[in-house]
Amino acid sequence: MTVQEFCAQYYVDRKGTHSQKWDALLRKFGDSNLLSMWVADMEFKTPQPVIDALAKRVEHGVYGYSDVPNSYYDALNKWEQEHYGYRIEKEWVRFSPGIIPALYWFVNMFTEEQESVIVMTPVYYPFLNAVKDNGRKLITCDLDYKDGIFTVDYERFEKLITDNDVKLFILCSPHNPAGRVWTEEELERMLDICQKHKVLVISDEIHQDIIAPGFRHIPSAIVARGKYASNIITANAPSKTFNLASCLHANIIIQSPVIRAIYDAFIKRYYQAETNLFGITAAEAAYTYGETWRQDLLKVIYSNYSYVKEQMTEYPGIHVCPLEGTYLLFMDLRAYIKPDQIKEFIQDECRLACDYGEWFGEKWRGFIRMNVATHPNFVKQAVDSIKKELKIIKTINGVNTEKK
Ligand SMILES: Cc1ncc(COP(=O)(O)O)c(C=O)c1O
The missing domain is CATH 3.40.640.10 (Type I PLP-dependent aspartate aminotransferase-like (Major domain))
Structure with missing residues (x-):
């Protein structure tokens, strides 16, 4: 199955389903109107045999x-x-x-x-x-x-x-x-x-x-x-x-x-x-x-990752950490964004909800973690907004090359 076919078959809009990823943005980020790329779950339905097994059990009553x-x-x-x-x-x-x-x-x-x-x-x-x-x-x-x-x-x-x-x-x-x-x-x-x-x-x-x-x-x-x-x-x-x-x-x-x-x-x-x-x-x-479904899912994840990696090469100094495993991509933005301004940049300017580096240890402030187990359209939207805002910074302020 191609990435497009997988998304057509399994993508679901989770808004309004009590999902922490989409419906708890206000509580978690103080802003409900962000593109959600945080937390580690996916926008994809589990394999059909899993749904069928659960349905059978539910039907038993x-x-x-x-x-x-x-x-x-x-x-x-x-x-x-x-x-x-x-x-x-x-x-x-x-x-x-x-x-x-x-x-x-x-x-x-x-x-x-x-x-x-x-x-x-x-x-x-x-x-x-x-x-x-x-x-x-x-x-x-x-x-x-x-x-x-x-x-x-x-x-x-x-x-x-x-x-x-x-x-x-x-x-x-x-x-x-x-x-x-x-x-x-x-x-x-x-x-x-x-x-x-x-x-x-x-x-x-x-x-x-x-x-x-x-x-x-x-x-x-x-x-x-x-x-x-x-x-x-x-x-x-x-x-x-x-x-x-x-x-x-x-x-x-x-x-x-x-x-x-x-x-x-x-x-x-x-x-x-x-x-x-x-x-x-x-x-x-x-x-x-679930194996066939998993193989198809991996194509989505690593094609999303390759997209982010390729797009961000335009900004040398920004490091998209190699995603050898997991669907949680860690990105070092410190060459352009001062660590203490990361929240303003990601939320207020890019309009994204990502996990912040400092959540994983204080030293990692200035990194973001982005969940790429999602629809490629969201990944594109997130990358576009980061690139657009970086371009503005580059044009107005020049690059922040301060050593951290
Ligand atoms: C490394 C790691 N361990 C555990 C969990 C969560 O585990 P559980 O939901 O089973 O408590 C996560 C979720 O992202 C994780 O990344």
């Missing part, structure tokens, strides 16, 4: 307490094995209503107050909140950044771990918003350091299925042929891939029986609600029948 069928575990395992060579046993799998709630649990499960948890910034902001909201010490290891490219400074990472006696590392793989799909070598180096210093790793792999051509996602649990698996909790979900965020369903995969026992004991104390029937139904159908 009884939504009482339900168990997770074996067919769910089979579908999850098949998806992971076929895509990533990751074989998952049923007994390793637990569920949560989302990855972020689970991160909050993990912080409480594996650390005491004031103990240190490390993340690599810039990073999806709930990672920061999960640590701070629980009274733990947040250690941020900034990724190295040069001209749009993010890499890890392993020495800094290790020193921060030893200096702060870090207990837990929340890894984002692929990385939101850096757009990186970590290579096996990069993961091996990070995980090696964690193992050496007995740091437990939570590997958030929610973006695992949104990978650009030429790149390959490797689950942390199978890096170096599973060498680190006993030190890792994997969290993944079909929610980003298939636009199912409100079905509130995520997988927690724990290979180590020791970690599983700690997890189960913690959950027992707080009592875990039953799984969401609709989340399970949607996820199983997506894993089973």
Whole structure:
């Protein structure tokens, strides 16, 4: 299916459907009249077999307490094995209503107050909140950044771990918003350091299925042929891939029986609600029948990304970070816009709602994150307005080349 065909078949106008992306702009940005390019969900209907499976379940009419069928575990395992060579046993799998709630649990499960948890910034902001909201010490290891490219400074990472006696590392793989799909070598180096210093790793792999051509996602649990698996909790979900965020369903995969026992004991104390029937139904159908749709979706995402990248080459100094994975494009506008004026530029002049760089860590003020899993017309409109306003700045003020 071409990009045009996909959009014709799956695009939906979400305004007036209580969508946070379109209907909460006033609350979030103080302005309801912006083109919405923020938050990580899509304007596309989930695959038809998922809709059909949900419709069948709705039609049944009884939504009482339900168990997770074996067919769910089979579908999850098949998806992971076929895509990533990751074989998952049923007994390793637990569920949560989302990855972020689970991160909050993990912080409480594996650390005491004031103990240190490390993340690599810039990073999806709930990672920061999960640590701070629980009274733990947040250690941020900034990724190295040069001209749009993010890499890890392993020495800094290790020193921060030893200096702060870090207990837990929340890894984002692929990385939101850096757009990186970590290579096996990069993961091996990070995980090696964690193992050496007995740091437990939570590997958030929610973006695992949104990978650009030429790149390959490797689950942390199978890096170096599973060498680190006993030190890792994997969290993944079909929610980003298939636009199912409100079905509130995520997988927690724990290979180590020791970690599983700690997890189960913690959950027992707080009592875990039953799984969401609709989340399970949607996820199983997506894993089973969603692959063709996903392949078509990837064409839309990476054609939108290529469009932005190509258009912005007109403005050297503005860096569109390579989108190796995820549909969340990070753009460095600091060559033209003073970081403290980014909000005025993006909202008041360009009339866009984007996630701001500083949400992902203060150092990244002057960046924006733009969601390109949307209709190409919106992407074009957003890029046109950024280019138009940049042109005005260039003409009137000259380029702001101040070093930050
Ligand atoms: C890295 C990452 N983790 C987790 C989430 C959200 O997870 P959930 O909706 O399952 O809580 C997002 C959403 O954008 C994300 O980017």
